[in-house]
Amino acid sequence: MRIASFTLDGSPRWGVADGDRVLAAPASMPSLKRALREHGVDVLRQAVEPYPTTAVTLLTPVPDADKILCVGLNYLDHIAETGRETPTHPVVFARFADSLVGNHASLIAPRESVSFDFEGELAVVIGRTGRRIAAERAHNYILGYSILNDGSIRDFQKQTHQYTPGKNFDASGAFGPVIVTPDEIGELAGHRITTTLNDDVVQQSDLGQLCFDVPELIARISTWTTLRPGDVIATGTPGGIGAARDPQLWMFPGDRIEVSIDGIGTLSNPVVEDDDQIAV
Structure with a gap:
């Protein structure tokens, strides 16, 4: 479904x-x-x-999501390119629902930065309420899977040790196109995740390469917060991010960014200029 x-x-x-x-x-x-x-x-x-x-x-599959919890440093190749140590606990931060747009909607390149990066990710949507969920029972709480582009404003992300500003500019990320139920996906291992920028492949990996797999993420996260229907967990991005390249690779107005996952589909978004004239 x-x-x-x-x-x-x-x-x-x-x-x-x-x-x-x-x-x-x-x-x-x-x-x-x-x-x-x-x-x-x-x-x-x-x-x-x-x-x-x-x-x-x-729209995004859950436009009014209460929790969008994003996991950083969750693919070995991405950890290696950042020079960080492999985490012993999931690195979790939050995105706001209004920072995300749906399939084919425009991502806004903010005027305050040119360090607009891409992060293709598998998203898990929760279908039942649970707290302290054991990993072996986690599958009972999954409504389905989708795709998320955790668009990141890298200079704002690195201003402090907290990621929030760089991850929550208006319309800087995307989520969709649909939620696919687990019976249509089967085992995640073997499913490819691919990000393309203007038709050039910039990220590619296998969903079996997650450091903390989906059941483990649900178990760990539900230890400290109750997961409810409509909550979203973005499971991290593979290697190939723009910030880790030499030269660095950013998204600009006129670009098109697409994230594809086998069995789910493709999340496609143009990048446009920030023309917001709102001021206080």
Whole structure:
């Protein structure tokens, strides 16, 4: 099953993607997150109202996510290129929901920096509430998998030992296009993750190369916070980031960045200039 959030006639909805159509859930439950929390995963069966895909505009899969928890330094090749030691605990930081856009929406290159970097990642969306979840039971709490581009403003990220500013510029990252349920994916090992910038491959790895795999991440994170339906865990990026290259490679207006994962699809976004005129 492929689950999407979108706008239909200007209103937020969610449903199930089915080829060239979407099966929308009732308009009375416009939020996937709230529907899952109030009715459980069986609510997915209520997505039965068909519309052509051309009638909808994709949003991020969970536009109103309460928690977007991102894991750093979780591929061996990425750890090596940063010169850091292999972590003994997952490096976790938070992104805000409004820092992310959906498939085909524009990423904004902020005017305050030219160090706009890409990070293709596997995202895990939680489907059941749990705390202190054992790794061997973690699969019971996964709604599905998606793709996240953890776009990073590197100079702001490195201003202090806290990552928050560099990871949360408006529309600096992307999430989507859909959530794919585990039964369609199977074992993650062997699935490729590839990032391309203007059709040039800049990152490529295998989801089996995670230092902390998905069950371990769920177990570790749920030790200190309750995971609830609609929460998102971004599992880290492979090697090849722009900041680690010589010369360094950044995203600029006019570029297109795409992240693909076997079995899920491709998250594609143009990069545009920051024309926000809001001032205080």
